[in-house]
Amino acid sequence: DAGVTQSPTHLIKTRGQQVTLRCSPKSGHDTVSWYQQALGQGPQFIFQYYEEEERQRGNFPDRFSGHQFPNYSSELNVNALLLGDSALYLCASSTTGDEKLFFGSGTQLSVL
Amino acid sequence: GENVEQHPSTLSVQEGDSAVIKCTYSDSASNYFPWYKQELGKRPQLIIDIRSNVGEKKDQRIAVTLNKTAKHFSLHITETQPEDSAVYFCAASKGGSYIPTFGRGTSLIVHP
Numbered sequence: 466d467a468g469v470t471q472s473p474t475h476l477i478k479t480r481g482q483q484v485t486l487r488c489s490p491k492s493g494h495d496t497v498s499w500y501q502q503a504l505g506q507g508p509q510f511i512f513q514y515y516e517e518e519e520r521q522r523g524n525f526p527d528r529f530s531g532h533q534f535p536n537y538s539s540e541l542n543v544n545a546l547l548l549g550d551s552a553l554y555l556c557a558s559s560t561t562g563d564e565k566l567f568f569g570s571g572t573q574l575s576v577l
Numbered sequence: 578g579e580n581v582e583q584h585p586s587t588l589s590v591q592e593g594d595s596a597v598i599k600c601t602y603s604d605s606a607s608n609y610f611p612w613y614k615q616e617l618g619k620r621p622q623l624i625i626d627i628r629s630n631v632g633e634k635k636d637q638r639i640a641v642t643l644n645k646t647a648k649h650f651s652l653h654i655t656e657t658q659p660e661d662s663a664v665y666f667c668a669a670s671k672g673g674s675y676i677p678t679f680g681r682g683t684s685l686i687v688h689p
Contacts, residue, residue: 469620496675498676505681505682506681506682507581507583507666507668507679507680507681507682508621508666508679509679510676510677510678513675513676521674521676523676555620555621559675562675563675564609564611564626564670564675564677565611565623565626566611566623566677567623568613568620568621568622569620570619570620571620
């Protein structure tokens with residue numbers, strides 16, 4: 466079992482660009498959540514996908530959007546990148562009705 | 578929404594000592610309290626969790642206590658070892674939400 470996998474591991478973009486991050490959940494998991502972790506901070510909830518729909522959303526602007534595919538994998542898209550978007554983006558998967566989250570290793574995004 | 582406060586931000590101990598990390602939460606409806614360990618450059622991993630119908634839970638050298646009246650919970654690590662050095666995050670979520678709110682983290686340093 467490969468666990469939760471994320472790609473790419475590192476990404477460098479410039480302000481105003483768009484970025485797409487990818488996540489494959491742990492085998493058997495159907496729910497994917499995305500978190501933003503700034504340096505020295507705890508993970509902040511962005512949104513959660515279940516059955517290909519956004520089920521819940523945190524306090525993030527519409528520049529952050531996502532998608533879940535029929536195989537439960539997910540993408541996080543960020544448009545019009547700002548310097549403040551620089552962070553580690555974590556994907557976590559879970560199964561319906563279970564609070565336990567399994568995290569991927571994250572994508573380190575740097576916006577210059 | 579839920580707010581989770583975590584203290585201290587940094588904790589330095591000698592190998593063999595005990596370490597205690599404390600968290601408070603704001604939403605009395607929260608009923609699930611996980612703890613995650615994040616080693617440098619690695620993914621957060623669930624190390625122990627507790628539900629609101631239990632006051633204490635132990636797993637070898639780690640234990641978590643919960644005081645629902647006071648809305649605080651704590652992580653206790655006994656006989657600390659250098660490999661316990663990491664950032665520890667507490668979190669809280671309420672039933673049906675499955676979206677934990679994380680604290681800001683405690684950097685635990687265990688000196689050999």
